[in-house]
Amino acid sequence: AQSVTQPDIHITVSEGASLELRCNYSYGATPYLFWYVQSPGQGLQLLLKYFSGDTLVQGIKGFEAEFKRSQSSFNLRKPSVHWSDAAEYFCAVDTPAGGSQGNLIFGKGTKLSVKP
Amino acid sequence: NAGVTQTPKFQVLKTGQSMTLQCAQDMNHNSMYWYRQDPGMGLRLIYYSASEGTTDKGEVPNGYNVSRLNKREFSLRLESAAPSQTSVYFCATRRQGSTTNYGYTFGSGTRLTVV
Numbered sequence: 001a002q003s004v005t006q007p008d009i010h011i012t013v014s015e016g017a018s019l020e021l022r023c024n025y026s027y028g029a030t031p032y033l034f035w036y037v038q039s040p041g042q043g044l045q046l047l048l049k050y051f052s053g054d055t056l057v058q059g060i061k062g063f064e065a066e067f068k069r070s071q072s073s074f075n076l077r078k079p080s081v082h083w084s085d086a087a088e089y090f091c092a093v094d095t096p097a098g099g100s101q102g103n104l105i106f107g108k109g110t111k112l113s114v115k116p
Numbered sequence: 117n118a119g120v121t122q123t124p125k126f127q128v129l130k131t132g133q134s135m136t137l138q139c140a141q142d143m144n145h146n147s148m149y150w151y152r153q154d155p156g157m158g159l160r161l162i163y164y165s166a167s168e169g170t171t172d173k174g175e176v177p178n179g180y181n182v183s184r185l186n187k188r189e190f191s192l193r194l195e196s197a198a199p200s201q202t203s204v205y206f207c208a209t210r211r212q213g214s215t216t217n218y219g220y221t222f223g224s225g226t227r228l229t230v231v
Contacts (some may be wrong), residue, residue: 007204009156032218043224044159044206051215089143090158103149103174106158 002027002095006107013081014115021076021110023091032094033074034104035065037086047089050074061085086114118142122207122223129197129230137192137226139207145221147210148190149174149184152203153225159206165190191202204228 003026013019025031035047048059055067065076074091091107123138141148146167151159161174165184179201181193194201207223 008159032215032219044222046219049219051218086119092159103164104210105162107149107157108156 002031002093002105004093004105004107006089006091006110008110009108010111010113012109012113012115015083016080019076019078019081019085019112021089021091021112023074023076023107025074025091025093026072027093027095029095030069033067033073034092034094035059035063035076036063036090036092037053037087038090040110044090047076061062071086081112081114083116086112088112117151120209120223122205122209122226124226125224126187126227127229128193129206129228130161131198133197135197135228137205137207137228139190139192139223140188140210141190141207141221142188143209143211143221145209145211145214148184149208149210149220150180150192151206151208152176152189152201153206154203156226162192162205167189197228199230202228202230211213 005024007022033050036044038044047063048057050057050067058064063078067074088109088111090109092104094104120141123188149164150162153159160176163182165171168187171182173193205226208220
């Protein structure tokens with residue numbers, strides 16, 4: 001069965017520092033991959049998505065992610081973190097890609113804290 | 117354009133009470149989903165409906181029932197609420213087709229507390 005692993009439960013970075021959030025997936029074929037962000041008490045906001053093609057995808061708020069098939073990873077990065085980026089981040093995989101029975105499976109999330 | 121509307125936004129139930137969480141979409145999407153979110157667990161799929169008239173179990177269906185009333189509405193029912201069902205519930209729809217437009221739209225959530 002497909003699964004998503006976010007190894008880091010909680011990460012703290014200083015404002016202005018770079019950020020990388022890790023995501024690994026388990027799926028037999030090429031998945032669709034998503035990153036969402038959730039601020040406390042709020043809903044989910046899509047940061048970016050990957051379907052195929054260029055393995056480096058750009059998203060909103062200055063985020064980017066790189067798909068690495070050989071490592072089954074889809075890590076999220078940001079060059080310079082802002083205090084407003086403090087939130088919880090979820091990686092998700094959609095299976096099967098585009099099929100009628102596709103379901104979005106989420107990782108457990110990584111909570112990001114930003115130090116001033 | 118409302119997207120995905122969930123009602124109510126907040127609810128407190130006593131153990132053993134029943135209630136229905138409502139979800140309605142105005143995007144004409146075939147697929148609809150119910151997730152629950154618990155601290156440290158991410159979002160877990162309860163039930164989904166690939167199209168009007170069909171429903172299937174997800175990862176955590178026990179204690180829940182669903183109804184796909186029509187293409188717009190997908191409701192989640194708790195017949196006898198338990199404290200373990202205290203959670204935030206999200207409804208979602210999926211837009212299929214080309215990858216340009218493919219994706220999921222989430223409602224704003226229902227925060228349910230069972231005491």
